[in-house]
């Protein structure tokens with residue numbers, strides 16, 4: 069029997085003149101997975117933060133087990149059995165995995181914190197999530213995907229009856245998502261109610277029991293699983309159907325970026341990238357597919373100049389660039405859209421506009437001074453190009469929804485007018501319309517001779533954008549395909565068990 | 569639908585922002601309040617002559633706090649400014665007294681301009697030590713500049729044996745007069761030190777708001793990793809701010825030595841704290857990335873005018889210390905209201 073455990077009744081939320089939610093009714097059903105779909109900035113995260121006590125609604129009420137309820141803060145909601153996995157990671161980077169998971173809920177003995185017991189529980193959680201993460205590791209040493217796992221583990225450790233997941237899988241690979249879904253099914257069987265938000269529509273469809281669509285702060289549709297499909301979601305989300313299409317027809321030119329025998333060590337001297345060779349031609353879009361830990365991020369960060377290689381060459385347009393600084397590489401047209409937008413992409417103290425123009429300051433500096441008008445033109449152009457939903461360039465970066473922040477990071481790098489662009493999981497958190505837009509921009513660039521190196525853990529992205537698909541496994545290229553390959557082949561080459 | 573985007577110029581929003589304006593303009597309103605209160609308490613306070621005197625005292629802190637602002641914007645701190653000030657004064661004093669070249673058996677009296685240039689170089693060099701320690705060797709700024717603070721003070725003491733160089737006016741026959749110009753002369757009735765402060769403030773303000781370097785500084789103070797990946801030369805920026813801070817400390821040292829026509833190794837004790845206070849009262853965030861020259865200048869004047877006012881109405885110096893402390897705490901309290909605390913909106 070399904071009843072409604074938690075509901076929002078006519079909930080509205082405004083930030084000054086920005087109406088994030090305009091009177092939304094939303095039900096969470098007992099023991100079911102309710103998925104919430106919507107464009108970037110539709111109000112999904114805002115609604116979830118209200119239901120979990122993180123922020124207060126401007127009007128409307130929350131109903132818990134049929135009774136009106138008020139949560140003054142997240143701790144109060146947690147005490148009533150509601151926990152949330154936030155879209156933006158909320159871990160303390162200097163603390164260990166264990167301490168993060170039990171932060172604020174330490175297991176106490178009369179003599180202090182019972183670290184052994186905490187550690188035991190963390191290990192249990194990690195076994196359940198089929199991850200090999202040591203409880204003692206500081207979180208800052210973990211890859212983004214692993215941090216997301218820790219965030220999930222923390223929410224699971226609470227034993228709540230309502231679990232809200234705001235894009236929990238944006239940095240996970242397909243097999244990890246499988247594991248998470250198994251966990252979600254177990255939770256469901258135990259009667260836990262779940263809200264699941266994702267821009268991976270197909271993926272979300274496999275787990276949903278009931279789908280709800282938000283659009284511009286209003287609920288536009290709600291239906292049980294058996295009455296929905298992909299097309300229904302997209303139609304209600306954006307009002308039209310997007311086709312991510314197939315790779316653009318371009319004529320590859322000369323080799324733009326050539327990587328020869330590149331090796332990248334980690335802190336302990338072990339190689340994360342081992343003697344890798346790769347050529348990318350102008351006008352070519354190359355996708356790198358691989359699991360977490362395959363060395364994709366390390367490869368891209370080394371080419372961008374952030375990490376030091378232990379050997380090998382990076383040649384841009386026939387010139388060795390290994391010794392150049394990041395700034396010089398950007399000036400020569402080699403730029404990276406980093407994976408972790410909070411840590412590597414955005415400056416939180418600066419406005420949307422200043423973030424967008426940060427990597428191209430030279431383009432609007434005349435002598436000693438920056439040209440304010442030229443800068444504003446560049447910012448407005450970028451906002452339009454990557455379709456950032458914002459009240460303007462002066463808005464604080466933190467006032468944007470997660471997906472719109474991601475668009476700012478992409479827009480910033482596109483504004484540098486690169487000749488070789490590298491993107492590390494750029495579709496993290498952006499909606500299907502924006503993804504189509506990014507793909508269109510890349511395709512258009514490629515037609516004009518831009519070389520694109522696109523790293524992703526979503527096979528379908530590879531197939532709809534790449535001319536060539538490289539699979540990385542344990543720091544090496546394990547296979548190379550053209551765009552006519554099947555999903556299964558790609559996944560098999562990455563060392564992933566083909567589950568779906 | 570575009571209903572969720574806003575028109576920033578709508579009048580309703582302006583009135584909603586009144587509290588914000590009060591919060592952001594707090595240093596300005598504090599300054600007005602201080603001037604109003606002391607003017608009503610003492611007839612001597614609100615006079616042009618007094619304002620000029622007070623301003624020339626503020627100049628010293630003001631110059632230091634501009635350097636401090638740059639360092640704090642970068643997410644660092646510079647505890648060595650007071651010591652660099654003393655060291656620079658002593659170096660200048662030593663040169664004014666004549667540099668004995670044993671090998672040649674002559675005493676050299678460099679002209680004042682050379683003294684000034686060499687002193688600035690000393691300040692910049694000590695700042696560069698700070699910068700290299702912090703940027704290249706990754707020593708936390710607090711520790712690096714704390715160490716340099718002791719070392720610089722120690723060198724100043726060693727150079728003078730703890731004594732003070734007096735009478736730095738120079739002598740006509742040696743061709744090195746003019747040192748007192750900085751501290752005593754006036755241009756259009758305004759003390760030179762105030763003009764120096766104003767020029768530095770204008771240059772720094774333009775640099776922060778309108779130059780690429782300024783943008784680099786705000787970015788690397790806000791998020792160094794992101795700035796670096798966007799092509800900001802974060803190490804160069806970091807070293808530069810410490811060098812500039814050191815150089816401005818030397819300027820302050822010269823101004824002070826000139827005002828006093830003497831230079832002692834114990835000058836400028838705890839001035840670094842006053843400079844930090846001015847920056848914080850001016851609304852900068854100690855975590856980096858936020859702050860303006862305008863705010864910092866207001867902060868410096870708040871501190872300067874407050875303590876001068878207390879002196880004029882005859883409050884004991886012990887109470888002055890208490891008041892200054894209270895103002896600082898109040899300012900930081902408002903900082904956390906502005907940047908953190910309850911969510912806005």
Ligand SMILES: Nc1ncnc2c1ncn2[C@@H]1O[C@H](COP(=O)(O)OP(=O)(O)OP(=O)(O)O)[C@@H](O)[C@H]1O
Nearest residue numbers: 083088108109110111112113114467468469470471
């Ligand atoms: N603190 C804030 N100040 C001002 N506006 C805000 C704030 N937080 C959110 N908003 C605005 O509210 C709207 C909804 O944001 P929300 O984060 O809920 O979107 P979302 O549906 O989660 O999008 P995404 O898919 O990108 O995560 C956006 O237009 C956003 O700009």
Ligand SMILES: [Mg+2]
Nearest residue numbers: 113155469470
């Ligand atoms: Mg969101």
